Amino acid sequence: MKTIKSVPGRFVSAVRRSFRQFLALPLATVIGFVGLNALVYLADRSWSGGGAPAGFRWLGELLGDSAALGSLLTTVASSIITVTSITFSLLLLAVQQGAAALTAQVTDQFMARRTNQFYFGYFVGLSVFVLMTLVTNTGFHRPVFGTTIALLLTTSALCLVIVMIYNTIDQMRPAQIIQFIHDRVLEARDDDLRLLAATRRTSRQDWPIAASVRSRESGYVVRLNLPRIEQAVKRHARDGVEIAFDITVGTYRAVNDPLFRLRCRPGTTLDAGARESLVGETLAALTYDDGRDLQHDAAYGLHQLSTIAWTSVSTSKSNPSPGLSVIQALRDIIAHWSEDENRPLEDPTSCIVYADAAPIIATDALEAVIVVASESIQSQTLTEAVRTLAILLRHVGQPTADRLADVANRTLSSLGEHVLTRQLEAELTDLAKALNERGFVAVARAVSEASAELAASLGKLNSRSTRVPGTTS
Structure with a gap:
């Protein structure tokens, strides 16, 4: 069979995925700022020709003429772009550190959060708004309202930096x-x-x-x-x-x-x-x-x-x-x-x-955690997993209970890697009771026997490979 690769379809899927995962809200926020700039531009036409709208003459005198507005907007634009670049660099560094500590899955959840998407869109949109306002500043058109809004939004952005940094650290x-x-x-x-x-x-x-x-x-x-x-x-x-x-x-x-x-x-x-x-x-x-x-x-x-x-x-x-x-x-x-x-x-x-398939994948994920706990000998992790099996077995439906009982039975293969701590012993006993209550008598007996064999190693010097003595024929 000849291999078929739908390049246009794959490209459309990738674009659609990028918009669902991240791009939709930032781009919508930027477009919102562009639309706001257009509305403010129409409002600022009342200042054309040296005139001033009723009740706002003081605002025009406060902000100055076109040269003063241009200087102010240039300062604001350079400042907001600098703050945005530095802040985003620090945030991405924090995400990278979080991904190194856990896995690359950190990046997915960071991009998927609506608040993070809004932050990116807000800062980029504000930069676009200030630059567009600066471009409209001429000898005839004085963007007084636009400059006022730019100052207010920039002040909000600087305050938002603190919130954004806290949220990013908390999210990590x-x-x-x-x-x-x-x-x-x-x-x-x-x-x-x-x-x-x-x-x-x-x-x-x-x-x-x-x-x-x-x-x-x-x-x-x-x-x-x-x-x-x-x-x-x-x-x-x-x-x-x-x-x-x-x-x-x-x-x-x-x-x-x-x-x-x-x-x-x-x-x-x-x-x-x-x-x-x-x-x-x-x-x-x-x-x-x-x-x-x-x-x-x-x-x-x-x-x-x-x-x-x-x-x-x-x-x-x-x-x-x-x-x-x-x-x-x-x-x-x-x-x-x-x-x-x-x-x-x-x-x-x-x-x-x-x-x-999802319910089966969920129980398989729990089983995987139990397996890896034997590699690192984390008794507290195994104890929590065994506690989870016992709790779930007492109330889940039969299909799920069957899988959990099978997981409990397979767990015994790695039990010899651990030390039988007091908490682990108590949870294994409770797991055996839960299995008996649900009718998994054979698995419950196997759990009790495995716990007893591991208990026989207490007080004796053994390596992890010889902790549970093998049977002799």
């Missing part, structure tokens, strides 16, 4: 970064629910496969146009065709990776033209991009949380604090999404089969 705290990503993950879940409500979860296995379609380009699948697929199915096959996707939004596909399967009702025959049209319309309904969008991709947020936890908990950073915050964020996310698994959304009449 690991807890704030993780909380922001946590909130975006919960918001992005709404997009998942809309897709799930319009599709089915289970494919009709008795329907034969008419075509297995593979990707013709590489990148992340960031959007799925369901109405386009549904219209194509109605046009060519009515209720006799099913499109079963092998991927979810946010999945990376390389060329020739599987995308979806086209199934036909037994007895339904699709001619080559109809089949080719269905495949083409479905491929066209998929939007590829080189990057993912945290605002609409819950799985991407989970990936960011997992990456932050792995980097900070591992011996690369050996910082347990971000890892603990990630575990707590994952506990809240899993608790929220468990309700959706208990009351699954789907349209039984839909011709599209689409999987719900």
